[in-house]
Amino acid sequence: MFRFSPLAWLQARIVVLPLALLSGLATAAAQPSAETFFRKPAVMDASLSPSGKRLAFSAPYGPTGRVGVFVLDLQTAELTPTRAAHFSDADVPSFDWVDDERIVFSVVDLQAGSGEDYRTAPGLFAAKFDGSELRALIEREGRSFVQSAESRIRTLHWNHKLLHVPVPSEDPRGARADEVIVGEMSGSGNELLSVEPLWLNTRTGATRSFDTYRHPRGALSWWFTPQGEPRLVLTRDKGRLAYHWFTPDGQGGGSWKQISEGTMLNPPPSPAWVGADTLYLEQVMGPVGESYVVPFDFSKGEPSQEPLVKAPGFDFAGSFISGRDGSLLGVRIDTDAEQTIWFSSARKALQALVDAALPGRVNRLSCRRCEADDAVVLVRSFNDRDPGQLLLHTRADGKWRRLSQVQPGIEPSRMATTDLQRIRARDGRDLPVWITGQKKGTDGKPLAQPAIVLVHGGPWVRIGHWRWEPMRQFLASRGYLVIEPEFRGSEGYGMEHLKAGFKQWGQAMQDDVADALLWAQKEGWANDKACIAGASYGGYSTLMGLIKHPDLYRCGAAWVAVTDPFLYVEGSWWVRDDIADSGRRYGLKDMVGDPKTDEAMLKANSPVEQAALIKAPLLLAFGEDDLRVPLAHGKRLRSALERAGRAPADWVVYAREGHGWRKPENQIDFAQRLERFFAQHLQR
Incomplete structure (x- = not known):
């Protein structure tokens, strides 16, 4: 039973301040x-x-x-x-x-x-x-x-979840007052098999069936108009994925038609924006396989070759901004920094006004009645050194109010800058690298510092963004240069960069991590004191860095780390995890390695198998309830290290934590462990 707590209040959080005070507090x-x-x-x-x-x-x-x-x-x-x-x-x-x-x-x-x-x-x-x-x-x-x-x-x-919060409609096929759309999920084990939509009244709890016009079987994801009419579904049949578009007939009915298909390894273009009669897709078409946004040509039954949004060197990452009437208002994209492109002159002018008042920041706007005299504008303003400020502007009285700091106690003037560098890996591949905490001497030249190579998890994600991030800033505040490589296999920089990492765990992917550090040392930003750290795949890369490049790193810190590629790819009757069977059948064997045909490769790049080669001090941490990388990974590595006489310098298991730490006390405890560990090996 949930209980209301007494209300004494947050009034101190609501502070009216002039914009000039947003530059930060005294150091x-x-x-x-x-x-x-x-x-x-x-x-x-x-x-x-x-x-x-x-x-x-x-x-x-x-x-x-x-x-x-x-x-x-x-x-x-x-x-x-x-x-x-x-x-x-x-x-x-x-x-x-x-x-x-x-x-x-x-x-x-x-x-x-x-x-x-x-x-x-x-x-x-x-x-x-x-x-x-x-x-x-x-x-x-x-x-x-x-x-x-x-x-x-x-x-x-x-087993129901919220799918869509619609705008009430007078059309009987659309949303009624107080209604939302939820989906009933069905599956087997870890496998989601279908999601069936249902209308739900938020006042009464009453439901009514959803007229889906005999939608395709195996629908996993749904896209609706603002009024709640279905337009697009994604289905899966074994390892094949397909998108289906619904065209209404104007008489209360309509029909579904498959418009694209692919596999889990080579999926069809994903939707970037779905309108009542318009579909924009993320199509791979850039020079190195970057995804651009293109309209779908229904007359030809294929995506157009004329991009609506493109950012060379980056995949489309962002979102389209819609009005409650379904109109397209703008697009928000994230390249080396986030920006918003508005399609209306009023919103463009408003963005320019805010950007002029708050320069050197990302100013994310949302507004209501934007063109009216009583417009209300909410601004979330942030940059690489400031977690953010929430501001409110009411045009009727001309007031700007700062509602709150996002992270009180953080002084932007004391935080480190973050920059994106594009370097060359040893084989010539373009390699994006995020650098935090670069320092210059009085002569303006780079000042070499001890470095921590922070390897992201996934690995098939883009991790770097130009914004404040607690771990990178915490490490930089302790005097370290923080290096975060977007090694091959990372998303966000073109399909070629992503696929270049397939079956390269511990190999070319690991060389990219080393090359980022070697570049920083050559440029004079990092000295010869370095450690490597990371979570999940980043933890695996930490272990393989100590195995493959022992001369580069004085120590390593790995948490919730994959240590046994065979357990990750095959699974086990005795170890429970949350990896879907379809992922193992149609993805991991091609992206990581096949336990049978690639057995020798996986053994050569398995931290458990190669544990005796780990000589540097090692910190290991795992979550007791982790189902993505179960604790068995940690126990197997710890046993292998002990057999080799290389017991980890620090070992911790956090109770009731999964794939990462949610409890603030655990986040703080682990950060303090890292601080002590790195100080011991880098500050001497």
Whole structure:
């Protein structure tokens, strides 16, 4: 049972300040503590209501620090928050406005550790902006939320999830007032087989069937118009993926047609934006396989070859911004930094105004009634040294208000800068590398520092962005140059760069990591004192760095690390994990290696098999409840090291944590362990 906590209040968080004060506070002498970097943000998310009359935000509050949702009435002179949802024994990680009165949200336990994610589905709940009319809509797996006999009847089973919050429509096929679209998930083991949409009333909990016009079987993902009409589905049949488009016939019906197909290893172009009769796709077409955004030509049944959005050297990464009427307002893209391109002159002018007042920052705008005299604008402003500020502008009175710092205690003037460099790997491949904490001497030349090569997980993701990030800034604050390579196999820089990493674990991928450090040393930014660190695949790379390039690194820190490629690719009857069978059948064998045909390669690049070659001091950490990289990986490596007489210098297992640490006390404890470990081996 969730309990409301007493409301004493957050009023101190709402501060009206001139924009000039956003440049940062005075520099203090004391080194920022680990807690300063890893505590919960003061504001986690914020969203204007559909009319712009209210602003909802999620934030930790009270002695328990539980995250709740609070609402400001923007029609009043004093911005006094009202509690919409706050509980003494649970947290609200995400929320959406249904209309100007009602909010839907999920509930998790952020103080139970990340292992909670594997045990409890978040459910779905709704309440008015003032906290009244609270109703459970989807039950939480493993937890009760009892209101009445009626609510128990109305509450959907935990295998449902929120798919879409629509705009109410007069069309009977669209959304009615108070309704959202949820999906019923069915599957087998770790395998999701289908998602069936359903209309759900957020006030009564009543449901009604969704007229999907005999949609294709095996639908896993859905895209809707703002009013809730289906337009696109993604299906999977064994290892094949296909997209299907729905065309209404104007008489209450319509038909589905397959428009593209591919495999899990070579998927069809994914949707970038779905409109009522328009589809934009992310199509691989750049010189090195970058994905550009192109319109789909329905008359020809294929994507156009004329890109709408492209950024040479980068895959499209971002989102399109839509109006509640379904119109396309702009596009937000992330290359070496985030920027927004608006299609309307009013929004362009507004963006220019904010950018002029807050230069050298990413200023992310959302607004309501943007062209009107009573426009309301919410700005999230941040850069590589500042976690961010939330500002509110009301055109009617001309006021700008700073609502909150995102991460109080962080002084931007004391943080390090982050830059993206493009270097050449030893085989000539373009290699993006993020560098944090570069220093120059009084002569303007690079000042060599001890370095930490921080290897990202995934590995098939893009990890680097021009924004404040706690681990890189924490390490930089301790006097280290932080090097984050986007080694081959990383997404975001073209299909060629991604596929160049297939079956290269511990090989060319590992050489890229070493080349980033060698480049920094050659350029004079790093000295000969370096350690390597990372989580998940980054932990694997840490171990292989110590095995393959022992002369480069004085130490290594690996957490939630893949240590046994065979266990990762094959799985085991005796070790439970969350990797889907389809992923193992149709992806991992081609991307990592086949345990049969590539047995020798996998053994040569297995930390468990090669543990005797690890000579440098090693810190290992794992989550007790990790299902992505189960604790068995850590135990197998620890045993192999002990057999070789190379017991890890530091070993820790965090209870109730999964694939990473959620509890602030664990994040702080681990950061302090890293601090002591690196100081021991780099500051002597």
